Amino acid sequence: MAAVRIAGPPGQPDIGYTPDLDKYLARVKRRKEYEKLDTSLPPGFPASLDSDLVWDGAEIQEKYNWTYELDAEELEDIENALRHFKCECSFRQSRI
Amino acid sequence: MLHPVLRAISGELHQGRGFKVLRGLPVTSHSREDNVIIYAGVSSHVAPVRGRQDHQYEGKSADVVLNHIKDLSTTADAHRIGAPAYTTDKQVFHTDSGHIVSLFALDVAAEGGQSKLASSWRVYNELAATRPDLVRTLAEPWVVDGFGNPNKPYTKRPLLYYLPETGTAPERLIIQYARRVFTGFQALPRSADIPPITEAQAEALDALHFNAERFAVGLDFRQGDVQYVNNLSIFHARDGFKDTQEKQ
Numbered sequence: 001m002a003a004v005r006i007a008g009p010p011g012q013p014d015i016g017y018t019p020d021l022d023k024y025l026a027r028v029k030r031r032k033e034y035e036k037l038d039t040s041l042p043p044g045f046p047a048s049l050d051s052d053l054v055w056d057g058a059e060i061q062e063k064y065n066w067t068y069e070l071d072a073e074e075l076e077d078i079e080n081a082l083r084h085f086k087c088e089c090s091f092r093q094s095r096i
Numbered sequence: 097m098l099h100p101v102l103r104a105i106s107g108e109l110h111q112g113r114g115f116k117v118l119r120g121l122p123v124t125s126h127s128r129e130d131n132v133i134i135y136a137g138v139s140s141h142v143a144p145v146r147g148r149q150d151h152q153y154e155g156k157s158a159d160v161v162l163n164h165i166k167d168l169s170t171t172a173d174a175h176r177i178g179a180p181a182y183t184t185d186k187q188v189f190h191t192d193s194g195h196i197v198s199l200f201a202l203d204v205a206a207e208g209g210q211s212k213l214a215s216s217w218r219v220y221n222e223l224a225a226t227r228p229d230l231v232r233t234l235a236e237p238w239v240v241d242g243f244g245n246p247n248k249p250y251t252k253r254p255l256l257y258y259l260p261e262t263g264t265a266p267e268r269l270i271i272q273y274a275r276r277v278f279t280g281f282q283a284l285p286r287s288a289d290i291p292p293i294t295e296a297q298a299e300a301l302d303a304l305h306f307n308a309e310r311f312a313v314g315l316d317f318r319q320g321d322v323q324y325v326n327n328l329s330i331f332h333a334r335d336g337f338k339d340t341q342e343k344q
Contacts, residue, residue: 007285007286008285008286008287008292009286009287009289009291009292012292012293013297013298014298015279015298015302016279017188017279017282018186018188019188019275019305019306024299024302024306027298027299027302031296031299037229038229039228039229040228041224041231041232042232042258045231045258046224046267047224047225048221048225049217049221049267049269051217052111052112053113053114053217053326055215055218056218057311057312057313058311060113064113066113066115066116066315067116068101068118068119070098070118070119070120075122077097078098078137081134082126082130082133085137
């Protein structure tokens, strides 16, 4: 006999790792209907943050170029640094 | 000179939009070891202090600062995989540990696997305006699953922190969370002997995810790209993907 067992501790809400939009919307509705939800922020918390760190996916593509392409000279810098680092490593090892 | 370029990227991560992609590292012309050296070296100019990702390697104590994100579901025991990063599954919005997180694409998936970022500060503004009760819920202590750690079956901490501006530091809003430690994942369900999360917390988890999805941007990832993300202001997610033997 297989019994249906919900994973987790007793009283764990019906929620999984993968978000389920229907369950979310049902929970929002249920809580708004049956619970008295606080209408104020915790003391000292801002009503709104004002910073470049606040952005919206729909508009950021036009406002911000987030890709930096390395050029030939910079790639040469990297090759030199790699050679230098590996040389330093063997030098240090040989001293021990 | 590459150093000023990389310092400017650091500035963008801390004071700008919080993310940047460095494109064009030559992956295929180098050994795996050289690629790791290049990645660590370049990144040390962006964020000089490396955080510890794990405390052991091959059973021995070690300060692991690099993780290889790879689908292990076909090669490892599925019961030992406790995080979706090591599968081809979709990874829902979350943060990692640490301040700046980076990802170096040694190769891209045969299909899918798009990376998504969303400003957690934007999500905060949305919740503050529409559901201040959920901001309260997020700022209260939550029971974080220790997944069988005998010394600490669970810990308690808030998911959201607000630090007002001081004379020396700007205002900061930090949301640190991953669903896994509240909902469990596949082989690691939430431990049965710790307190459950509450209905309010369950709603808050979904509110973070669905608002992040709403305000997200998708980044295309190419071989040789390094993605740098300010983990304290940005949620990240990854679509599910398909891979082939040759791409791994």
